[in-house]
Each structure stands twice: as C-alpha cells, then as structure tokens.
Amino acid sequence: MEKQPAVTHVILTGGVGSRLWPLSRKSQPKQYLDLFDHKSLFEMTVERNRNVANSIMVVGNVDNCHLSRKVLEKTNTPYVDIIESTPRNTAAAIAFAAFASDPDDILIVTPSDHIIDDMEQYEEAINQGIAKASEGYIVTFGIVPTKPETGYGYIERKGDDVVSFREKPNEVSAKDFISRGNFLWNSGMFCFKAGIFLEELKVYNPEIYKKSKIAWEASTNGNLDLQLSLDIPAISIDYAVMERSKKIKVVPSTFIWSDLGSFESVYDYLVTTGHPVDSNGNMVIGTTDYTAFVGLKNTIFVHTENANLILQKESSQEVRNVYNALEKVNSDLLQ
Numbered sequence: 001m002e003k004q005p006a007v008t009h010v011i012l013t014g015g016v017g018s019r020l021w022p023l024s025r026k027s028q029p030k031q032y033l034d035l036f037d038h039k040s041l042f043e044m045t046v047e048r049n050r051n052v053a054n055s056i057m058v059v060g061n062v063d064n065c066h067l068s069r070k071v072l073e074k075t076n077t078p079y080v081d082i083i084e085s086t087p088r089n090t091a092a093a094i095a096f097a098a099f100a101s102d103p104d105d106i107l108i109v110t111p112s113d114h115i116i117d118d119m120e121q122y123e124e125a126i127n128q129g130i131a132k133a134s135e136g137y138i139v140t141f142g143i144v145p146t147k148p149e150t151g152y153g154y155i156e157r158k159g160d161d162v163v164s165f166r167e168k169p170n171e172v173s174a175k176d177f178i179s180r181g182n183f184l185w186n187s188g189m190f191c192f193k194a195g196i197f198l199e200e201l202k203v204y205n206p207e208i209y210k211k212s213k214i215a216w217e218a219s220t221n222g223n224l225d226l227q228l229s230l231d232i233p234a235i236s237i238d239y240a241v242m243e244r245s246k247k248i249k250v251v252p253s254t255f256i257w258s259d260l261g262s263f264e265s266v267y268d269y270l271v272t273t274g275h276p277v278d279s280n281g282n283m284v285i286g287t288t289d290y291t292a293f294v295g296l297k298n299t300i301f302v303h304t305e306n307a308n309l310i311l312q313k314e315s316s317q318e319v320r321n322v323y324n325a326l327e328k329v330n331s332d333l334l335q
Contacts, residue, residue, distance in 0.1 A: 005193070006105045007130060008080075009053035010097040011045055013060040013068055013112040014087050018323040019262045019316065022307035023286065027335050030260065031113035032067045036269070041260065042112045043071045048119075052126050053108060057082065057100065059093045082219075085226040088212075091240035092232045094190070095201055095212040096224070103195025106133045110189045115269055117256035125253035129191035132160075137249040138200060139191040140242060142184025143257045148174035151261055151317060153186035153238075155250055162248045165238055184252050188259070190237065200247060205240040208233055262316035263300050281313070307333050 017023075017030030024030035031042040046056065056079040058068050065083045072079050082096050094109055101107060108126060116122055129139040140162065142155045150170060154177050156163040165186065169177060177183035202209040215228040242248060258265045267283055277283045282293040286303035293299055300316075302309040311319060326334050 005134065006055065006102065007053045008055045008057050008097075008101060008105055008107050009049040010057045010059060010094070010107050010109045011042070011068075011112045012090060012093055012109065013042065013058060013064055014084070014090075014093060015111065015113055017113065017261075019319045020260075020266065021319060021323045021326075022304045022309055022333065023302060025335055026063060028067070029064060029113075031111075032064070032071075035266075036115065036273075040071065041114065042068065043075065044116075045110060045112045045114070046071065046075065046077060048116060048122070049108060049110070049126070052123060052130070055080070057097050057107075059084065059097055061085070061087060080222065082222045083224065085224050085229050087234070088229060088232045089234040090237040091201065091205065091208050091235045092212045092215075092229075094197065094237055095208065096216055096219075098194040098198050098201075099213060099216040100222070101194035103193065103198070105194045106130055106191065107194055107197070108189070108191050111259070113260060114187070115256075115258045115260055118254070121253055121255035125251050125255060126191070128251045132249045132251065133191045133193055133196075136193065136196055136247065138197060138241065138245055138247050140248065140250050141187045141189040141191075142250045142252045143187050144252055144254045145178055145183065145185050148178045149185065150174050151265070152259070155184045155186050157182055157184060157250050157252070160249045160251065162242075162250050165243050184250065185257070186238075187257055190242075196247065197241070200241050200245045204244040205233075205235065208235060208240055263302065263311060263319065264313050264316035267300055267313055267316075 013031060015029060016026060020030045023033060032040045034040050056077060058079055059082045060068050061084045080100060097107060125141055132139045150168060153168055154166040211232040215224050215232060218225050218228055258269060260266055271277060278293060281298040282296055284291045284301045291301055298313040300311050300313055
C-alpha cells in the first residue's frame with residue numbers, strides 16, 4: 001500500500017501588526033492578543049488545521065517564540081519550532097520550513113493572525129489544495145471578494161490558473177477588479193510539497209535558496225544564526241516564487257476570511273460578535289469605562305494602559321503612520 005505523504009501545518013508568526021497599535025506591541029503582537037472569543041488568533045490558527053494536518057511547525061522569531069510556546073503547551077500540542085534571529089520576510093521563513101521537512105511532505109502554510117469562519121468551506125478548500133499539491137503544483141488560496149477592499153492584494157485568475165498577482169489597489173482599481181469577476185483576494189495561504197517549493201525557489205531566486213540553506217544547516221535545535229540570517233535577502237514568497245513559477249494553481253473559496261490588518265476589519269468582526277456600538281456607529285475597545293462620543297460618527301476609541309488611540313473607522317490604514325513616527329524616536333510605547 002502506498003504511503004500517504006505527511007501533511008504539516010506551517011504557521012508563520014512574524015508580523016508585528018503596526019496598524020493595530022496600541023493594542024498590538026512588539027512584546028505582544030496582534031496574533032497573541034486574547035481579543036477574539038477569549039482566544040488569541042494564534043490559538044485559533046493552531047486549532048483550525050487539526051483535522052487536515054498530521055503535525056505543526058511554527059516559524060517565529062526570538063521576540064515571540066515564547067508566546068507561541070505558551071499557547072502550544074497550554075493546549076498540549078507537539079510542534080517543530082523554527083526560531084529566526086531576525087525577520088527575513090516570507091520566502092526565507094517558508095524555505096526554513098521546507099528544509100526541515102521531507103521533500104514529499106505537503107506543507108499548508110498560513111499566517112497566524114487571520115480570522116476564518118465557515119469551516120466546512122475552509123476544509124474543502126484545503127483538501128482541494130492538498131490534492132493539487134500532490135500533483136506537484138504550488139497552490140495559493142483566493143477568497144471570492146465580498147466588496148472592493150483596498151487593504152488586500154488580489155489574484156487574477158482563469159479557472160484555477162493564475163494570470164497575475166496584483167498589489168493592494170486604489171478604490172477605482174478595486175471596483176474594476178470586482179466588476180470583472182475573475183479576481184480573488186490574496187489570502188497569503190499556500191500549499192505545496194516541500195521539495196517542489198525548494199526546486200522552484202532555487203530556479204527563481206537562487207540567492208535566497210542558497211543562503212537560507214546555509215543558515216538552516218548551521219542552525220541548532222531550530223535556532224538560526226543572526227549573522228548567516230542577515231545575508232539572506234528579505235523578499236516575500238510572492239515576489240520570490242509565486243509571480244514567477246509556472247507551477248502555480250489557485251483554489252478559489254467563499255469561506256469567511258479577514259486578515260484583521262486594520263481597526264476597520266477588527267471593528268467589522270467585533271460587531272458580528274455583539275461588541276457594543278452606539279447609535280452613531282462609535283466603538284470602544286480595551287475598556288469598560290463609560291465613554292461618551294459627542295458629535296462623532298464611526299469613531300473607534302482604543303484604550304491601553306499607557307496609550308490611547310482615537311480614529312475614524314475609514315482612516316484605519318493611517319494608524320501605521322503613528323507607529324512609524326514612534327519607531328523613528330525609538331519610543332517605549334511600541335514595546
């Protein structure tokens with residue numbers, strides 16, 4: 001009887017969530033905040049693929065690996081731990097996971113900070129992805145869009161073939177994408193055989209392949225050396241492989257998905273859970289103290305122990321500017 005390939009869920013935990021400051025900090029990035037059903041997004045990500053994967057691999061960094069460990073120990077989940085000494089973007093992070101696997105192992109690669117609902121549709125999409133990956137394809141997952149969202153990248157497709165990947169569009173382009181009907185939101189989730197991914201990386205970005213391999217082979221218990229890691233170009237998987245390989249397929253799906261990358265998406269999600277909003281659409285996050293909004297609509301008040309943020313819901317993408325300004329002065333408010 002033919003041996004079934006192992007399926008590993010690879011969880012990438014590198015993001016800081018700068019658009020969710022002051023909730024998301026370097027010491028407690030958004031994927032570890034217990035904001036959602038009293039569980040963190042990371043914990044929900046771990047649970048989500050239990051039915052489809054045999055094992056879990058976490059690619060994190062020196063600043064957050066203890067936070068992942070806490071969740072996995074709490075849930076008694078065995079896992080392989082890969083600890084980056086410095087962030088090198090997703091191409092290298094995924095290469096480390098592939099080097100740590102057998103070439104025939106199928107990897108389901110997901111971020112750790114997304115909300116996903118409608119598990120039946122989700123599992124169906126993942127199983128389709130595994131089937132295509134078994135045939136030697138590199139699979140990306142696209143979400144059928146529900147609105148002309150400017151905060152997501154898009155995948156242009158013809159059937160299950162990818163025509164192009166598009167950066168986050170402006171509003172005019174986003175509306176055009178939706179009206180054309182063959183564009184999907186890019187979920188940032190992938191599925192492939194470890195060996196196939198490494199072959200394609202070697203062809204299309206030999207420098208990342210070679211330098212990631214050197215760093216991986218010199219690692220100790222999954223801990224990567226800082227100096228060797230700094231040699232690796234920091235490039236996303238999209239640029240390094242997805243936009244160039246001829247082996248790409250897309251699985252479209254309608255499961256409910258959000259990357260919770262901004263306070264607008266957090267607001268929209270919290271509304272569905274019954275979080276209070278006043279009659280003018282104003283919301284408070286982070287405190288139960290009585291808070292009154294006068295003459296304001298669709299305003300979000302975010303309270304933390306040492307910093308508050310007040311924003312118009314539509315200006316959510318601009319929170320990153322506050323984060324960047326604080327980073328320039330090396331502020332303790334980012335820690």
